[in-house]
Amino acid sequence: MNKDKKFSYLFYNAVTYAGVMLSLVVGAVEVFLFAMDFFGKSRNPYLGLITYLFLPGLLILGLLLIPAGVLWKQSRIKRGLPTIELRRFRIDLSLSHHRNALLVFIIGTALLILMSLVGSYRAFHYTESVQFCGVVCHQVMNPERTAYLKSPHGKIKCVECHIGEGADWYVRSKLSGARQVIRTLSNSYERPIKTPVHNLRPAEETCKQCHWPGKFFGTMDFKRTYYLTEEGSRPWQIRMLLNVGGGDHQSYGVHAHMNVDHDIYYAAEDEKRQKITWVKSVGKNGNETVFTAPDSRWKDSPPSEAEIRKMDCIDCHNRPTHQFSPPYRFMNDALQYGVIDASIPKIKEKSLELLSKEYKSAGEARHSIEKALKEYYESDHPEYYAANRAAVESAAREIIKLFESNIFPEMKTRWDTHPDNIGHLVTPGCFRCHDGEHRSAKGKIISRDCRSCHLIVEQGPMGSLEKNIEGLDFQHPPGGDEWKEMNCADCHTGGA
Numbered sequence: 001m002n003k004d005k006k007f008s009y010l011f012y013n014a015v016t017y018a019g020v021m022l023s024l025v026v027g028a029v030e031v032f033l034f035a036m037d038f039f040g041k042s043r044n045p046y047l048g049l050i051t052y053l054f055l056p057g058l059l060i061l062g063l064l065l066i067p068a069g070v071l072w073k074q075s076r077i078k079r080g081l082p083t084i085e086l087r088r089f090r091i092d093l094s095l096s097h098h099r100n101a102l103l104v105f106i107i108g109t110a111l112l113i114l115m116s117l118v119g120s121y122r123a124f125h126y127t128e129s130v131q132f133c134g135v136v137c138h139q140v141m142n143p144e145r146t147a148y149l150k151s152p153h154g155k156i157k158c159v160e161c162h163i164g165e166g167a168d169w170y171v172r173s174k175l176s177g178a179r180q181v182i183r184t185l186s187n188s189y190e191r192p193i194k195t196p197v198h199n200l201r202p203a204e205e206t207c208k209q210c211h212w213p214g215k216f217f218g219t220m221d222f223k224r225t226y227y228l229t230e231e232g233s234r235p236w237q238i239r240m241l242l243n244v245g246g247g248d249h250q251s252y253g254v255h256a257h258m259n260v261d262h263d264i265y266y267a268a269e270d271e272k273r274q275k276i277t278w279v280k281s282v283g284k285n286g287n288e289t290v291f292t293a294p295d296s297r298w299k300d301s302p303p304s305e306a307e308i309r310k311m312d313c314i315d316c317h318n319r320p321t322h323q324f325s326p327p328y329r330f331m332n333d334a335l336q337y338g339v340i341d342a343s344i345p346k347i348k349e350k351s352l353e354l355l356s357k358e359y360k361s362a363g364e365a366r367h368s369i370e371k372a373l374k375e376y377y378e379s380d381h382p383e384y385y386a387a388n389r390a391a392v393e394s395a396a397r398e399i400i401k402l403f404e405s406n407i408f409p410e411m412k413t414r415w416d417t418h419p420d421n422i423g424h425l426v427t428p429g430c431f432r433c434h435d436g437e438h439r440s441a442k443g444k445i446i447s448r449d450c451r452s453c454h455l456i457v458e459q460g461p462m463g464s465l466e467k468n469i470e471g472l473d474f475q476h477p478p479g480g481d482e483w484k485e486m487n488c489a490d491c492h493t494g495g496a
């Protein structure tokens with residue numbers, strides 16, 4: 001044995017050498033990246049992925065290779081394979097190379113534990129960040145992230161709703177996250193990402209951490225302005241008082257659904273929970289009422305346990321933050337606030353048509369919308385166009401901006417692929433149950449009475465509103481009585 005060696009002879013083997021080299025190199029890179037992340041302003045999302053997930057893995061591998069090499073060499077010796085010297089493994093502190101090895105081992109282990117602690121703490125934070133959720137999976141979650149940023153929840157983290165408190169959901173979400181990362185890397189993810197999220201954490205443990213059911217919401221006051229496509233018509237306005245209600249002792253209003261005085265259970269015939277044909281209301285006294293739609297699959301026998309879902313916040317507020325607005329809505333807003341000049345002839349009709357077309361990519365949409373709008377005004381309104389070119393060009397830019405923040409062709413995501421369940425105009429929403437067709441055996445119906453949810457207190461063309469604080473009978477803006485018999489979403493698509 002060579003007396004100059006500083007470590008036990010068992011350390012002198014190829015595997016251990018490789019381990020030491022790997023750990024040294026990775027360790028040095030890590031120290032550098034750590035420092036960059038702590039002191040620097042670098043916000044490159046991939047850097048985090050490398051610093052906190054990939055390199056620590058390599059470092060651990062390197063460190064594991066060191067003892068693995070020792071064991072490997074020892075086992076070769078045991079099996080009588082040729083080595084320099086045959087000896088039993090022992091530690092003798094009177095020998096300097098044994099002391100050195102032990103010292104390196106202890107310091108190394110301590111360092112490893114420290115680094116894994118700091119590392120996993122940082123890794124934990126990193127995987128909880130909006131950056132990780134929304135940017136690393138850049139294209140895949142771009143629609144959700146874009147919509148989220150402009151929503152009332154744009155400052156809370158993705159994980160507050162998607163994971164919540166506690167280690168078990170953290171682990172669960174990381175397991176499903178790992179599957180998703182593989183799908184993203186192999187480009188085999190679904191477009192659009194499926195909704196509803198069937199394994200979303202119950203609202204009880206997420207939304208209710210910040211919004212408690214005991215809070216009383218009272219009445220919300222809405223005033224909306226609609227730009228009809230009819231030539232020359234003034235904008236139509238509707239103001240309504242929406243009875244949200246709620247609160248600890250309230251048993252009225254929309255928020256009575258928050259399981260205040262009755263629990264509601266339902267079963268849907270489709271994946272997206274849009275065709276609800278069986279509903280059960282259970283009062284606090286235990287009284288049950290079952291309502292079924294005329295064509296319900298469950299007319300004669302109730303659905304199985306697995307098919308029944310207890311209604312909670314998400315069944316109405318399914319888009320509290322990922323709101324993909326329908327074009328009629330964001331166009332009305334843009335016209336009302338003057339973002340787009342409402343005096344441009346046919347501007348709403350034409351933009352709804354262009355916004356509703358299907359495009360392959362945002363780039364294609366941008367190009368086509370601009371071109372089509374220009375060509376349309378050139379050919380159909382040449383005089384207007386000649387005199388108001390700037391207004392049309394500015395409108396085109398704004399329409400494209402609106403498109404890009406609400407419609408995502410690459411992910412096939414828009415208002416109609418991800419229907420909002422609040423309301424009933426362009427999606428079935430509340431009318432999934434409140435369509436006046438869901439009946440109990442005793443003939444009770446889930447109400448479609450317009451006044452049961454909101455009171456219309458003002459309506460009519462801008463400037464000559466009809467007003468009554470006691471409530472008005474709804475007047476359909478373009479006239480016609482079909483809305484009395486049909487559901488709004490039968491005609492209203494949200495686009496053209």
Ligand code: HEC
Nearest residue numbers: 133134141144145153157158161193195196197318321322
């Ligand atoms: C206010 C709570 C909340 C926040 C914050 C939030 N989400 Fe969501 N997210 C939801 C709800 C609720 C759903 C699905 C509702 C359903 O199942 O119908 C959802 C659905 C999704 C979906 C499935 C597709 C879809 O649109 O339904 C993805 C992907 C998603 N969220 C990603 C994110 C990302 C990325 C972030 C952070 C940038 C984030 N979420 C932040 C509440 C939230």
Ligand code: HEC
Nearest residue numbers: 152153156160161203206207208209210211313314317320
């Ligand atoms: C971490 C705390 C937090 C969580 C979790 C949370 N919210 Fe919120 N929510 C907020 C805040 C803050 C606001 C903004 C209040 C404001 O702007 O006045 C808000 C606003 C809202 C609003 C009003 C939106 C509007 O248009 O003004 C709704 C509805 C809502 N949240 C529903 C939900 C639902 C449903 C969930 C669960 C999926 C949820 N929230 C989870 C904090 C939270």
Ligand code: HEC
Nearest residue numbers: 203207208211213217220244254257258312313316317422
């Ligand atoms: C039956 C459907 C329904 C259910 C269930 C429901 N909500 Fe609502 N909630 C509404 C409607 C409708 C509004 C009015 C806001 C709107 O139209 O955008 C509203 C308003 C709100 C607001 C905003 C009030 C404001 O002043 O801005 C919050 C916050 C909210 N709900 C939270 C919740 C939470 C948390 C739950 C679950 C515990 C829940 N809601 C369950 C339908 C529902």
Ligand code: HEC
Nearest residue numbers: 253254266279281316422423429430432433446447452453
């Ligand atoms: C899954 C089915 C279902 C959905 C979806 C649903 N509701 Fe209801 N709702 C019911 C049932 C059932 C009742 C009656 C409860 C009872 O009296 O036992 C009810 C009662 C109500 C009441 C009280 C009506 C009255 O006459 O006392 C209001 C208000 C209401 N819902 C508002 C809404 C709003 C707003 C939405 C959409 C955001 C909505 N509901 C969505 C099932 C539903």
Ligand code: HEC
Nearest residue numbers: 224238422423424425430434447448449450452453454474
């Ligand atoms: C079960 C409750 C419920 C019933 C019944 C109901 N509505 Fe609504 N209505 C809502 C909610 C919730 C909204 C959405 C408010 C929002 O956009 O945030 C809404 C929105 C509207 C709007 C505004 C639509 C928009 O996108 O601007 C109109 C108009 C309207 N309702 C008319 C009616 C008429 C007419 C009836 C009777 C046939 C009726 N509603 C019955 C709950 C109800």
Ligand code: HEC
Nearest residue numbers: 226227228229230328332477478482483486487488491492
């Ligand atoms: C038979 C088809 C039909 C039914 C059913 C229907 N609508 Fe309409 N609605 C229309 C048409 C057509 C317009 C005119 C669109 C335009 O001029 O841009 C319109 C316009 C509107 C507008 C103005 C929209 C805008 O952005 O300019 C509102 C609000 C509206 N309807 C509410 C309702 C409500 C609420 C219901 C259900 C209670 C309903 N409608 C049912 C056909 C229908």
